[in-house]
Amino acid sequence: MITAPDREWEARSDAADRLPQDPDHGVIRVLLVEDDEGDALLVHENLQDAAIDVELQHVRTLGEALGALDVDCVLLDLGLPDGVGIPALRRVLDAGAPAVVVLTGLSGDEAGMLAVAAGAQDYLVKDEVDGRLLARSVRYAVQRRRLEVTGRELYRSEVRTQESHRLERALLPRPVVTHAPVEVGVAYRAGRDGVLGGDFYDAVERPDGSVLVVVGDVCGHGPDEAALGATLRTAWRTLVLTGTPTGELFGLLERVLVAERAEDWVFTTMVMVEITADGSAADLYLAGHPEPLALGPEAAFLPTTHRGRLLGLPGPGRWDPARIELPVGWRLALYTDGVLEVTLGGSRERLGMTGFLEVAEGVRTQTAPDEVVPASVLAQAVLDEVRALHGGNLDDDAAVVVVEDRR
Template sequence: MTPARDLWTIASTADAARARAVLARLTADAGLPALDRARFLTAFTARLRRCLGEGGAEVAVRADADGQLHVAVRQPGRPGAWRHALSCPRPVTSPLPSPAGLDGAALAEALLDADADADAVLESLAETEELVGFHREELHQTNQGVLALHAELEAAALAQHELLDAERAARAAAENARRLLTFLANASAALNASLEHDDILRRLPDLLVPEYASDVDIWLADEERTPSGDRAALTAARTGRPQHAARHPGELPGVEDQPPSPLSPDRPLLCIPLGARTVQGVLTLTAPGERFDPDATVMLLELGRRAGIALDNARQYEQHRDVAEALQRAQLTELPEVPGVSLAARYLPATRGLNIGGDWYDAFRQPDGSVLAVIGDVTGHGLRAAVIMGQLRTALRAYAVEGNGPGRILTLLHRMLRHQQPELYATCAVARFTPGDPTVVWAAAGHPPAITRDPGGRVRVLDLKPGIMLGVPLAYEYAEHTVRLPPGSTLALYTDGLVERRAAGIDAGIERLGRALEALSAAELEDLDAAAESLLKPMLHDSEHDDDVCLLLCRTSPA
């Protein structure tokens, strides 16, 4: 099909109206939608109106076989043209109608058709406006939902921030509580690790300064001086309740308020009574800053209570130790002067712990003129051990007066202790020296072996198997042994506190004692007391021992 073409000359308004009417009818027959048709015709008419004002125009119309309608408007003598292409649903009729053939009736009909198109456009516009209104309402509702969602998100974010702040505060409080409890536990362990009254008083300031106090003053109830914080400290000592002397009272939990102290014009004072049942003294603390932290204050009050208990324990321990030591020393024998035998003894109480009261030595004559040298150790420590040691010492002397030998004496002591003190045991070694006889008779009950040194310096350990400990719930007869001691020989009896250490076994200590005895010269052994001191130095070089120490040296006179 040959494309339809036509060229129209537009010289007047009537020509423009006819051209518009022809294109309106043409596009309507081709099925072009009214809205598209109205848009095209409006743009076409506006172009013709401009061209008429400038001298007229030529309209070129071409219809393709595929339904395309091409319209171009040119002004004669001027380059360029207005072009428009329309895609019509149906083919455009051929040949194209000419505008010149239109009469008045056709123009009127075209006018009515234009109104119909306008109605269609207006109807479409109304539908569009209704749809726009619907979407506008929908958009408004969406905006309201978005605003509500934003408000909820903001509230949720605020709540989350508050929860995070609360969590941080809770974690900080928990960490602070953990830190305070850890310090309290460590400080309590440090205070209770010592049973020395003065040592506890020295440790308190080191623990508290500078984190919990800028200055520490400890006043004890038996001191004559006035405590720091005078009125508040005296009130705390009298009532047993902590006192606070500060510029801003009422900030500390469980602490009564007092007027400002003249000794602390710049920082608050906290006066804590030391003790639980009885007040040992007052711990006066100067605040490390402008005030005491409330949580730290609660911890400090508990630390003061525990420090008071530690001081009370130390005081009771010292009293108990002094009584036990006095009792034990009162029962230690003054060594006799015996022809043919020199005696020297040393007793040292333990340097750590309540280990006083178990060790003893003794030396005395029997009715037949022989001399008994005795050394022993009661299990357990403290006052009870000292009392049992005194009973054993008295019973041993009584059995010796009856003329019993070392083995028989130990057998009788074993029976006595087993029946009178069934839960208490002891070790003991007894050696009998007879004037003019170089043979020494000895017996042992679970005691460390004696050590001998002959005049030539040779050392020997009497390591025959000893009998069982005294008091063991078992019937037992102790055997006697003999050892020949040439004139000028030395016999060393000792307790396990001299040779036993936690870091090494007792055998190593016995070997060390043998070497120390062997190292003594004959001249040093002439003065047996000095020789005893010389033996103690290498054995106790660390000056710290957990048990009592007894040493008894017996030396036969040279020929």
């Protein structure tokens, strides 16, 4: 159907000469920007002759056109009362115009080529246009514009994916444990929307043979939180590798957090264990984070006698260690709160610490007593079982780190 503010013509049907419509779009919405009534009438008639399904709106000035760009294609005359030539075209494009086909009264190619170079999809000389050519130009211009938009979106998506991969590598590094009789295995799943949050982990072996393992969680989700988590993780590894005393790590990391966070209310929880060189004991540090799980003959949370405050929130508090004696063959599981906060089977009930303890106990009992299961396999099995209880992809990102004795 072709409509105009001041006149309306009945469309003529000619099946043999009808141009196929876009299957995804149906009627093509066209804005004609033309101050000459004769030329405007000619455009109407040409589109009728082509029997193309068009909803046509006609305006006479550039100012009117800038407020009516919610269409599929603009037919733009370059000689308007309030806009002439390429500057007029640029104003339309800058205002967010879709596909633009320029109508020019000049028979040479120079004006049209300049218009295409400036961003138009096509140009037509008024005296040389018939219905078939006009309809084809409109339809192809719409398709080309869609391809341009799709290409830009694809590029943006690729850039976002690459950025996510860079953040993921910074948040989820390869543990640096080579000589100590300790194995570290990790499992991680991003949340349902695939956006990385602020979960991070790391493990580093010191020259004296001791091993430090950390798991942290920046509150919130999105690129700012992921970037902050990556910064804290990198700062932690740097401080450990440069020999910073363990007891000073949390205080220094809090200074980094305060300096780098986007908002004053952003905080981080962390848990850290320092395993002695002989693997017989560990010092446990907690900063508002749930305590690790011991996967022994019976799964149990490590006893906690010292709890430190969250990083980034003002208030009194220290981060003192609690000494934990470790039996031969010990296994510890550190995790983020995304594991505990999953809902069960579409209900509002959360897994919580009791449910997580049952999950870990169930995974442990599925392993034969003399079977050597890699730490990474065990970590993944725990996370897979949590996902199964939830009934699909997790809403929040979640990480499980299993550290085990290999003496």
